[in-house]
Amino acid sequence: MNLTLKVWRQQNTDTKGKFVTYKADHVSPDMSFLEMLDVVNEDLVKSGDEPIGFDHDCREGICGSCALYINGRAHGPKQGIATCQLHMRSFYDGETIVIEPFRAASFPVIKDLSTNRSALDRIQQAGGYVSINTGGVPDANTIPVPKVISDEAFNSATCIQCGACVAACKNASAMLFVSAKVSQLALLPQGQPERYRRVQAMVAQMDAEGFGNCTNTGACEAECPKEISLTNIARMNREYFTAKLFKEEEIH
Amino acid sequence: MSNFAQTFSSSLGKKLIMSLTGLFMCTFLVIHLIGNLQLFKDDGGQAFNSYAYFMTHFPPIKVISYLLYTSIIVHAIYALVLTINNKKARPIGYAVFNGSANSPWTSRNMGILGTILLIFLVVHMSNFWAQYHWGNLPYARYEISLQNPQDIKVTSIPFEGKELAHADYVDARSGTQVIIAKNLYKIVNESFKQWWYVTLYVISMAALSFHLIHGFRSAFQTIGWDHKKYIPLIRFLGVWVFGVLIPIGFAAMPLYFFFFK
Numbered sequence: 001m002n003l004t005l006k007v008w009r010q011q012n013t014d015t016k017g018k019f020v021t022y023k024a025d026h027v028s029p030d031m032s033f034l035e036m037l038d039v040v041n042e043d044l045v046k047s048g049d050e051p052i053g054f055d056h057d058c059r060e061g062i063c064g065s066c067a068l069y070i071n072g073r074a075h076g077p078k079q080g081i082a083t084c085q086l087h088m089r090s091f092y093d094g095e096t097i098v099i100e101p102f103r104a105a106s107f108p109v110i111k112d113l114s115t116n117r118s119a120l121d122r123i124q125q126a127g128g129y130v131s132i133n134t135g136g137v138p139d140a141n142t143i144p145v146p147k148v149i150s151d152e153a154f155n156s157a158t159c160i161q162c163g164a165c166v167a168a169c170k171n172a173s174a175m176l177f178v179s180a181k182v183s184q185l186a187l188l189p190q191g192q193p194e195r196y197r198r199v200q201a202m203v204a205q206m207d208a209e210g211f212g213n214c215t216n217t218g219a220c221e222a223e224c225p226k227e228i229s230l231t232n233i234a235r236m237n238r239e240y241f242t243a244k245l246f247k248e249e250e251i252h
Numbered sequence: 253m254s255n256f257a258q259t260f261s262s263s264l265g266k267k268l269i270m271s272l273t274g275l276f277m278c279t280f281l282v283i284h285l286i287g288n289l290q291l292f293k294d295d296g297g298q299a300f301n302s303y304a305y306f307m308t309h310f311p312p313i314k315v316i317s318y319l320l321y322t323s324i325i326v327h328a329i330y331a332l333v334l335t336i337n338n339k340k341a342r343p344i345g346y347a348v349f350n351g352s353a354n355s356p357w358t359s360r361n362m363g364i365l366g367t368i369l370l371i372f373l374v375v376h377m378s379n380f381w382a383q384y385h386w387g388n389l390p391y392a393r394y395e396i397s398l399q400n401p402q403d404i405k406v407t408s409i410p411f412e413g414k415e416l417a418h419a420d421y422v423d424a425r426s427g428t429q430v431i432i433a434k435n436l437y438k439i440v441n442e443s444f445k446q447w448w449y450v451t452l453y454v455i456s457m458a459a460l461s462f463h464l465i466h467g468f469r470s471a472f473q474t475i476g477w478d479h480k481k482y483i484p485l486i487r488f489l490g491v492w493v494f495g496v497l498i499p500i501g502f503a504a505m506p507l508y509f510f511f512f513k
Contacts, residue, residue, distance in 0.1 A: 006347075019347065072350030098348045105341050170351065170360055171338035175263075203264055212341030213263045213334045215362060216470040222354035231478050237264055238476030244259040 001027040001088060004096040005040065007052055013108045013116075019098075029089035033076065034059060034066060036088055053112035059084040061225060064160030067167065068113055069100040074164040074223040082162060082225040102167035106174070106209045117163045119209040120177060124161075127201035128181040130190050143189050156183035158226040165220035165228075171212030176220035178206050179236035180228045186239055196243035203240055263337075270330050271474040273323040274467055278494060280320055285501045292508065296406035297437025298394045304384065304436045305418050328370055335363050358466040365463040372456035379443060384436050391416050392435040395428040408435065444509030457503040465495035 003024040010017025024040050031039070034056050041051035057065035066083040070076035076086040091097060101109050106119040157180075165176035182199050185191030191198070214233060221230045259265045287307065290299040307313055351360050358365070383389060388411045397403040409416065409432070419432040443449050468490035472478065477486075 008347075069346060072346065072348035073353055077353075100346055100348070103342050103344055103346055105343050168354060170349075170355075172341035173263075173338070203262060207263050210341055211263075212338035213267060214474075215338075215359065216466070216473045217355035217359035219351070219355040230473065234473050234476045234478030236476075237267075237474060240262075240264045241268065241476065244255065244265075 001029055001091070001093045003027055003036075003088075003091065003094070006096060006098045007113070008100045008109075009052070009112050010101075010109050012111055017109065017112075027088050029087070031088045032059070032084055033068070033070070033086040033088065034084050053110070053114045055114045056084060061085045062160060064162035067102045067115060067117070067162055067164065069102055069167055071098055074102065074167040075162075075225055079222065080225060080227050082160070082164075085225070102163050104163075104166050104172035104211070106172070106211050107163060107166065115163075117161075119211070120161050120163060120174065122209065123174070123178055123202050123205045124181060126205035127194065127198035128185070130185060131194065132190070134190065145188060149187050153184050153187035156180045156187070156228065156232055159184075159224075159228055160226060162225060164223050164225060166211065168219040168223035169212065169214075170217060170219065171215060173214045173220075174206050174209070174211040175214040175233050175236065176224065176228055176230070178202050179232035182236045182239055183232045186235070195239070196247045199236065199239040200243050203236075266330055266334055267474045270327060270334070271471040273327040273330075275471045276323050277320070277327065278464065278468060278471075280316075281494070281498050285498055288505060289501070291437070291440065291505050295404050296394065297392065297435065297441070298396070298404060298406075298431060298433075300437045300440075301392060301433035301435060302420070302431060305433055308384065309418075324373065328366070331363065331366055356466065358462045359470070362463060362466060365459045368456060368459040369463060372452065372459070375452065380436065380440065383439055384434065387439075388415075389434045389436065390438060391432055392438070394431040394433070395423075395426070396431070398422070398427050398429060408438070441509055441513060444506040445513075447510070450506040450510045453506040454503050457499040460502070461495050461499040464498070465491055468494045 005022045005024055006019045007022060008017050009020045022040055022044075024036060027036050027039070034054070037052060037054060044051045055065045055067055057063040059066070061082040061084060064082070066075075068075070068083045070083070070086070075081060075083045077090055078086055099113060101107075101113045101115045102117070107115040107117050110116050159177060159180040161177065163174075163177070166172050166174050169176075182202055185198060186195050216230070216233075218230055221228065260269060287303055288300075290303055291297075293299045307317075351357075390411050391409040393407045393409055395405040395407075405428075416432060418434070419430065422429050444453075469486050472483075472486050
């Protein structure tokens with residue numbers, strides 16, 4: 001396959017970036033998208049140019065590092081996969097592919113396609129944890145959890161914190177991410193002691209980081225590599241309003 | 253900041269306000285449509301004018317109408333604030349944005365649709381609501397035969413410097429019920445004879461349809477009312493009642509007057 005790439009190049013956070021066009025020739029359809037970029041980078045290095053910077057780590061869709069906005073969609077044209085799981089057979093020979101970093105005020109560009117997504121870490125640090133010692137493995141069924149509830153919690157827990165929800169959202173809202181992190185703990189018994197404090201702290205941090213507001217377009221759900229569903233956002237809203245309006249933890 | 257103020261200035265709190273004001277306006281639309289169906293009655297506007305008097309003078313309805321004006325203003329202001337925040341959240345946009353791949357058109361254009369509706373509301377309220385309250389409208393006198401309620405004699409009373417009292421009494425000598433009411437029907441009739449006015453109404457009702465197809469179900473998602481048991485009902489109501497039936501009902505009124513009156 002022969003492709004034309006239009007890649008966002010930006011020296012660092014403070015400089016202005018621009019698109020640079022590259023030719024990618026003799027690309028195998030079996031290559032992953034990141035392997036294709038590796039090949040392009042090798043050529044760039046050989047010719048003495050600066051290689052394209054992009055985030056990647058596990059390359060099997062579980063770490064959430066890779067984050068490319070390809071032809072107008074987060075993680076490219078397929079559903080339910082991260083950029084690293086996207087293969088060149090999803091494109092056609094001669095296609096022009098536009099590659100941009102995830103865009104949000106809260107995700108400053110570090111270099112080229114690599115973004116600083118630590119805003120999501122700070123939201124997690126604000127409340128996305130259980131602060132009791134979980135101890136050793138308990139005997140089976142000492143803490144009863146219904147199957148459907150545990151499945152739902154595990155579905156929410158599959159979030160890999162890649163930020164595709166923010167990138168896909170027209171408002172750069174992080175609500176799908178925050179709601180998944182709130183849900184996975186709110187549904188399980190271990191998450192109960194901090195349940196109402198958690199949702200308030202995480203939403204407050206999300207607002208402080210400057211993410212946008214959800215308008216329920218559903219773009220996040222459609223682009224999420226782990227297919228986290230919008231029902232999480234409804235649950236977060238329920239948790240938040242319950243906490244704020246009915247369950248404020250104060251000594252009376 | 254107090255807990256209450258903090259709640260409603262948070263992102264979720266602002267969305268809650270959008271949702272509640274939006275749903276309140278949806279319930280109003282149902283009442284407004286049912287009431288205005290009286291425009292289709294062939295009685296020289298008697299039912300419609302009596303209804304207009306009731307809606308502007310019955311105290312509980314007055315309270316609700318002030319709530320409604322507040323809702324419209326708050327909904328518009330919060331929409332503006334949220335939109336500005338959302339634009340700030342992505343200062344550098346995408347060169348290529350393929351929105352249709354992951355979200356419906358209506359959900360991405362609520363602001364544009366809402367702006368059309370706001371412009372429509374300004375025109376609509378200044379033409380009818382403000383005219384009714386301060387516009388020195390003419391009056392209509394209806395004499396309805398008690399033997400045959402279909403037999404209605406209409407006489408127009410032009411405005412002559414001071415407002416008349418609304419009256420509704422039975423004249424036993426002539427065997428008629430006499431109603432003297434502000435003739436809102438007359439200016440509705442005149443407005444709906446103008447092609448540009450009818451066009452504005454039809455376009456606005458199309459905007460209303462798209463706004464509510466997304467807005468109605470979105471409001472429930474924001475409140476957190478999301479359950480397999482009733483989501484199908486909410487989606488059905490949002491599309492077929494608020495997205496289709498109500499806008500078509502409203503659009504039918506100017507079209508009826510334009511083509512058949």
